[in-house]
Amino acid sequence: MNKERKLIIAGNWKMNKTAAEALDLVRGLKLELANVKEVDIVVCPPFTALGAVSRDILDSNIRLGAQNMSENNVGAFTGEIAAGMLKEFSVRYVILGHSERRQYQKESDALISKKAQAVHAASLKPIVCVGETLAEREGGQTEKVLETQLRGSLAGLSKDQMVETIVAYEPVWAIGTGKTASTGQAELAHAFIRGVLAKMFDETIARRVRIQYGGSVKPSNARELMSQPDVDGALVGGASLEVRSFADIIRNSI
Numbered sequence: 392m393n394k395e396r397k398l399i400i401a402g403n404w405k406m407n408k409t410a411a412e413a414l415d416l417v418r419g420l421k422l423e424l425a426n427v428k429e430v431d432i433v434v435c436p437p438f439t440a441l442g443a444v445s446r447d448i449l450d451s452n453i454r455l456g457a458q459n460m461s462e463n464n465v466g467a468f469t470g471e472i473a474a475g476m477l478k479e480f481s482v483r484y485v486i487l488g489h490s491e492r493r494q495y496q497k498e499s500d501a502l503i504s505k506k507a508q509a510v511h512a513a514s515l516k517p518i519v520c521v522g523e524t525l526a527e528r529e530g531g532q533t534e535k536v537l538e539t540q541l542r543g544s545l546a547g548l549s550k551d552q553m554v555e556t557i558v559a560y561e562p563v564w565a566i567g568t569g570k571t572a573s574t575g576q577a578e579l580a581h582a583f584i585r586g587v588l589a590k591m592f593d594e595t596i597a598r599r600v601r602i603q604y605g606g607s608v609k610p611s612n613a614r615e616l617m618s619q620p621d622v623d624g625a626l627v628g629g630a631s632l633e634v635r636s637f638a639d640i641i642r643n644s645i
């Protein structure tokens with residue numbers, strides 16, 4: 392597939408896989424995907440599996456991501472994980488502001504922007520998630536919600552940092568529900584997001600930022616989604632937990 396930006400397809404394993412199970416999965420992926428150069432491949436295991444996965448993918452084309460990070464560098468923050476700790480495992484990407492954390496941990500755009508700045512200060516790359524709920528979509532609020540989340544979560548980033556930031560559009564109603572946004576709905580939202588980035592930064596920056604789609608991505612819908620001009624990759628939940636389905640999503644996207 393001829394794309395303006397290199398595709399980036401990441402597996403968000405959420406709270407799944409022990410370290411031993413993670414190792415099984417990533418070994419399978421390494422074998423299946425060894426020859427893929429056209430796509431940036433990322434896996435985001437839970438913190439407890441980062442060490443095992445990190446050692447196993449050293450000489451592979453698979454890169455490591457974390458699912459969250461503290462906005463603080465060190466100190467009395469029980470249960471939190473800092474950038475320096477992630478870097479020890481060669482983590483390159485950090486998912487921020489996933490809708491599950493916005494919902495269950497009450498993460499705000501202001502907090503996500505602090506985290507995004509901490510991620511960049513450590514020379515890591517944030518994957519910043521935005522997306523509307525079903526009620527917001529049905530109420531005609533999609534664009535307003537996306538713009539508010541983008542302006543809040545990306546506040547304080549420089550142009551150089553924005554280019555190294557990935558945005559993930561994840562409509563909440565499509566996550567884990569089997570309901571995928573239609574390719575038209577996805578492209579419309581992605582083009583809108585790129586337009587907001589152009590207003591916040593500039594056209595050149597907006598054209599360089601990669602925007603992933605997330606929400607019930609499967610081998611059967613990956614190709615059509617990835618063929619949209621403003622869709623530059625995927626953030627995959629459920630289908631990233633099996634070698635076959637994640638590998639097929641990547642192969643079908645090339």
Ligand code: 13P
Nearest residue numbers: 403566567606607628629
């Ligand atoms: P599903 O692919 O399971 O719908 O999850 C999407 C997601 O939340 C990825 O971050």
